[in-house]
Amino acid sequence: MATKMCLSIVKPLDVAQTRLDKILAKPIDPQSNLDRSKESCWPGCGELYRRSHEFLPGLCCLQECKRSPLPAVPGFAGHFHPLKRSRDKLQRHVIPSGALLHVHAACAGTATMWLSSTMICKPSPRKLCGRVPLTHPYRPGLLDASINRIAAWAIGSRNTLRALLWHYWNHWTK
Amino acid sequence: MKALEVSGDFTSRLALLEELKGLPFGAVWDYFCLQYEVPVAWAFCMK
Numbered sequence: 114m115a116t117k118m119c120l121s122i123v124k125p126l127d128v129a130q131t132r133l134d135k136i137l138a139k140p141i142d143p144q145s146n147l148d149r150s151k152e153s154c155w156p157g158c159g160e161l162y163r164r165s166h167e168f169l170p171g172l173c174c175l176q177e178c179k180r181s182p183l184p185a186v187p188g189f190a191g192h193f194h195p196l197k198r199s200r201d202k203l204q205r206h207v208i209p210s211g212a213l214l215h216v217h218a219a220c221a222g223t224a225t226m227w228l229s230s231t232m233i234c235k236p237s238p239r240k241l242c243g244r245v246p247l248t249h250p251y252r253p254g255l256l257d258a259s260i261n262r263i264a265a266w267a268i269g270s271r272n273t274l275r276a277l278l279w280h281y282w283n284h285w286t287k
Numbered sequence: 288m289k290a291l292e293v294s295g296d297f298t299s300r301l302a303l304l305e306e307l308k309g310l311p312f313g314a315v316w317d318y319f320c321l322q323y324e325v326p327v328a329w330a331f332c333m334k
Contacts, residue, residue: 261298268302275309275316282315 126168133172 288307291300306313317327 260301264298265301268305272305278316278319279309279312282312 129168130172 288300288303291297291303309316320327
C-alpha cells in the first residue's frame with residue numbers, strides 16, 4: 114500500500130513515492146541494512162522543483178511509523194560541508210531512531226574528476242569536516258590527479274574519524 | 288612542506304598539511320591510532 118503524502122501532488126513525487134514504497138515493502142533486518150534518503154536543495158536544480166527536501170524527510174517519518182517498533186528507516190543524510198553544518202540540518206527533523214550522515218570521503222564517488230567539496234579535511238577544530246581548496250594558486254584548475262586517490266580516500270576517512278574523536282574528547286573535557 | 292611542494296609530491300603534502308591542522312590534538316589522535324595498530328599520518332606520508 115502506497116504511503117499517501119498530503120504534502121504534494123506533483124507528478125515526480127508520486128512516481129518516487131510509488132517506487133520507494135515498492136523498494137521498502139520487503140522488510141530488511143536493520144542490523145544488516147539501514148535505508149536512507151538523501152535530500153537536496155540546490156538552487157536552480159531539479160530537487161528544488163520537486164521539493165524533495167520536504168518530501169523525503171516526510172516520507173522517512175511515515176515509513177518509520179509504519180515499521181514501528183523497529184527503528185528501521187533513518188531519516189536524514191546530508192553532506193558535511195563548511196557552509197552547511199549537519200547539526201543545523203538535523204534540527205529540522207524529528208526522527209526518533211537516529212540519522213545517517215552521508216560523508217564524501219575524498220574522491221570515493223568520483224572516478225574521473227575531483228570536486229573540492231568532496232574532500233574531507235579539517236579546516237578548524239570547530240568544524241567537523243570541511244574542504245580543501247584543490248585549486249592551488251600554482252596549479253589552477255579543478256582537476257587534481259596529482260594526488261594519489263587511494264591515499265586521499267584514506268586521509269579523508271581518517272579525518273572523519275579524527276574529527277569525531279576530537280568532538281568526543283572536547284565534550285568530555287567540558 | 289615547501290620541499291614536498293617543489294618535488295611535486297602532493298599526496299605527502301596533503302597528508303602533512305592535515306597533520307598540521309590537528310595540532311596539538313594530533314598527539315591524542317596518534318595515540319588513538321597506535322592503540323588500534325594503524326599508522327599515524329606522519330608515517331603515512333613517509334611512505
